[in-house]
Structure formats: structure tokens, C-alpha cells
Amino acid sequence: MLALWDLQKTLPIRSALLIAALAMGGCSSQLADMTPVDAQAHPREPGTYLPVHDLPPDRDQATIPLEQRAKIEAELAAARDRQAAAAKDAK
Numbered sequence: 001m002l003a004l005w006d007l008q009k010t011l012p013i014r015s016a017l018l019i020a021a022l023a024m025g026g027c028s029s030q031l032a033d034m035t036p037v038d039a040q041a042h043p044r045e046p047g048t049y050l051p052v053h054d055l056p057p058d059r060d061q062a063t064i065p066l067e068q069r070a071k072i073e074a075e076l077a078a079a080r081d082r083q084a085a086a087a088k089d090a091k
Helices: 002-027 066-090
Strands: none
Touching: none
């Protein structure tokens, strides 16, 4: 009975200490910003934005001709069918 009463009494205190420790941890400075006294200071440059509106240059090569594209698609479909048949036979 005494142990249950102690647990009920200390549980709120422990939770308050945990919350306080987490809150104080959020206020601490980051270790990466700490430098030794004799270290050289490096300038902090603001981040630059990615070139969103810059387009890649036009291609010099033409696209694949339709005949060659159809041949490639047929070869890929045949390879897929062979793989499906091999997987079915393996089961």
C-alpha cells in the first residue's frame, strides 16, 4: 500500500521534471555553432535558391524514330513474357 502511494505522489513530480528538461533542452544552443576561441570564424552566407525557371538547353539529337521505338517495345514485351513464363514454371 505504501509503494502505491509513493508512486502516485512521485509520478506528477517526475513528469514535471521531464517536461522541464525537454523545454530547457530546446533552448540550448547547438553544438555545431560552438567554436573554440582560437578557431577562425567562417562567414555565414545565406542559402541560395534553386534555379526553378531555368530550362535545360534544347537537344541536338532527334527523338527515336517510330520504327525503332516499336522494335524496342516489342523486344521489351518479349522479354517480359519470357520472365513471366520462367517465374510461372519456377513455382
